[in-house]
Amino acid sequence: MARSLNLHDIQGNVVRAYGRFSFPFARYFFFNISEAKAGRRFVDEVRQNVTTAARWPEQADKPQCTVNIGFTFFGLYQLEVPARTLKGMPHEFAEGMKDRAFVLGDRDVTKVAQDDPNWDEHWDQIWKDNRKPGTGGAHDVHIWISLNAQLETPGKDTPVSALEERTQWLRDLCEASNGGVRLLATQGQDGNAEYQAASAVFEQHGDISLPTPKEHFGFADGIGDPVFDGQLPETKAKDGAIGRGKFVDGKWVPIATGEFLLGHPDESQELPPSAMPPEFSQNGTFMAYRKLHENVSSFRDVMAQEAARFANVMQISEGEADATLRAKMCGRWADGVPLAHKPTYEEWQKFRAEKDFDNKDPIKALELQMSYLRSPDASNFRYADDMPGFKVPGGAHIRRMNTRDYLDPLNKGGVDGDGKPYPNDGASHALNKRRRVLRRGLPYGASDPTQNDDTTEQGVVMMVIGASLFRQFEFVQQQWVQYGLDFHQGNNTCPMVGEHRHHQRHTIPSDPQTGKPPYVMSKLKTFVECRGGDYFFIPSMTALRMIAIGNVDPT
Numbered sequence: 001m002a003r004s005l006n007l008h009d010i011q012g013n014v015v016r017a018y019g020r021f022s023f024p025f026a027r028y029f030f031f032n033i034s035e036a037k038a039g040r041r042f043v044d045e046v047r048q049n050v051t052t053a054a055r056w057p058e059q060a061d062k063p064q065c066t067v068n069i070g071f072t073f074f075g076l077y078q079l080e081v082p083a084r085t086l087k088g089m090p091h092e093f094a095e096g097m098k099d100r101a102f103v104l105g106d107r108d109v110t111k112v113a114q115d116d117p118n119w120d121e122h123w124d125q126i127w128k129d130n131r132k133p134g135t136g137g138a139h140d141v142h143i144w145i146s147l148n149a150q151l152e153t154p155g156k157d158t159p160v161s162a163l164e165e166r167t168q169w170l171r172d173l174c175e176a177s178n179g180g181v182r183l184l185a186t187q188g189q190d191g192n193a194e195y196q197a198a199s200a201v202f203e204q205h206g207d208i209s210l211p212t213p214k215e216h217f218g219f220a221d222g223i224g225d226p227v228f229d230g231q232l233p234e235t236k237a238k239d240g241a242i243g244r245g246k247f248v249d250g251k252w253v254p255i256a257t258g259e260f261l262l263g264h265p266d267e268s269q270e271l272p273p274s275a276m277p278p279e280f281s282q283n284g285t286f287m288a289y290r291k292l293h294e295n296v297s298s299f300r301d302v303m304a305q306e307a308a309r310f311a312n313v314m315q316i317s318e319g320e321a322d323a324t325l326r327a328k329m330c331g332r333w334a335d336g337v338p339l340a341h342k343p344t345y346e347e348w349q350k351f352r353a354e355k356d357f358d359n360k361d362p363i364k365a366l367e368l369q370m371s372y373l374r375s376p377d378a379s380n381f382r383y384a385d386d387m388p389g390f391k392v393p394g395g396a397h398i399r400r401m402n403t404r405d406y407l408d409p410l411n412k413g414g415v416d417g418d419g420k421p422y423p424n425d426g427a428s429h430a431l432n433k434r435r436r437v438l439r440r441g442l443p444y445g446a447s448d449p450t451q452n453d454d455t456t457e458q459g460v461v462m463m464v465i466g467a468s469l470f471r472q473f474e475f476v477q478q479q480w481v482q483y484g485l486d487f488h489q490g491n492n493t494c495p496m497v498g499e500h501r502h503h504q505r506h507t508i509p510s511d512p513q514t515g516k517p518p519y520v521m522s523k524l525k526t527f528v529e530c531r532g533g534d535y536f537f538i539p540s541m542t543a544l545r546m547i548a549i550g551n552v553d554p555t
Helices: 036-047 073-078 083-087 091-095 098-104 125-129 161-176 234-240 296-314 318-330 345-355 362-374 397-401 469-481 541-549
Strands: 025-033 065-071 143-149 181-183 196-199 201-205 208-212 246-248 251-253 285-294 438-444 459-466 506-508 519-521 528-538
Touching (some): 025 036, 025 161, 025 438, 036 065, 036 143, 036 161, 036 541, 065 073, 065 161, 073 083, 073 528, 091 098, 091 469, 098 469, 125 528, 143 161, 161 181, 208 362, 296 318, 296 519, 318 397, 345 362, 397 469, 459 528
Antiparallel strands (some): 025 143, 025 196, 065 143, 196 438, 201 208, 246 251, 285 528, 438 459, 506 519
16 A cells, blocks of 8 residues: 655655656746845745645646745754754755765865865856855855746747746845845856756757757656655556566565655665654755756767777667667667667667657657656666676666666676576665655756857756765765776766766677677766756755744754
């Protein structure tokens, strides 16, 4: 029986990703609090309009524009949340993302701090100024607010008017605070906008503009987000957990609620540590906000060089080589079809034809692709039958981000006498289910392959949600993205989002039965760079009210 959650007490962005098709536009705002009473009045006004996780009876009941809110550690401090409550917060949350840069791989770990004083020079100004010593906190980010909006008209890339109306509402709230709450300028290194804009990547087909599941490198994104107990209605939970939950005793089931929400049992059957009083933490969670810049011209140039060499080695066309290398870096073909299901280019092309992904009607083609990506088929696979990485290389991006059953100690690696991988039917997700994270966010910046380069403004706003920033987000980022030992990759980092200043290789094994040699990509560059961010507490509706009225009693 599924866990029953008080969805009216949980913020909606925790349970729902909102998505590129339901809410393809977003604006992220950051505020500084200089006066506690004004800050609490501001929070009180916002909380009355926050979108909860309560289910919409019909699709037509969806809000035109959602509202959600979170706080940094010093934001809670400025709102006069009691010291005893703040002392119960995790140390990584209190330290903030900038102070955790060595852990996250956001700065060169081969240099000591004294020799690298300008390590954050490429960050946006708002994040360079955030928590900067000697400023008295005047530029610190205290509050994060997100607005996610629907399309105004299908086939056009314009948001509903409610998005601008909500934006003006936030401006008015700041003005009414008489300087007690200030909207901080953001977006771009020059800090020239009042919010960080984000949206789905749209493609133009004649006079029709369609939102796609792509990011700026051209990959379908946001496919395998985890499903936790109580998140979905019982009628949908069984299918929803397939490939996105945990694999236990031969079946897929939702992950324990406490991995993502405080106050609920986690996978260890314990309640996650939380601040007092219990009502303050219950149904809340933590979020890492990261602005990730994509170096699209570096990616394009490296792929062209590697594809030419790969095509020559494998005796295939450069088009097939390019598509195959991208898939071997990601773990999925560019359209989201997993290599675990269709490991060869021929199988993938045949599958695309069967699914009619290239239908002449672009709307129909997109509908068919999205129907597939939303189905269990796109996520229902494991790695225990591919321990050598013949289908999905051990260092591929999706294998690092969600190891599934790969790390189960019961797995028997290698191949049998006939050169076939052992089946490992009994493997589970025992060492993976405590590392899962909820992924939220959208791409940002214009998408124009003819104009975008490393210097233009494009990337992904990534928001990672979990009950423990340290055990979930930071562990995955440090141990699985920026290091490769668990995947037999040595120091090689993730080929797509890893830091490649020092380690520039990605190994692609080859099944001996094909007669083809393995291939090592050796020209990788850093394709994704963090441009700043911080850690936020996403409170429940109960906690929001406690904060707003200044009545948080930790005794």
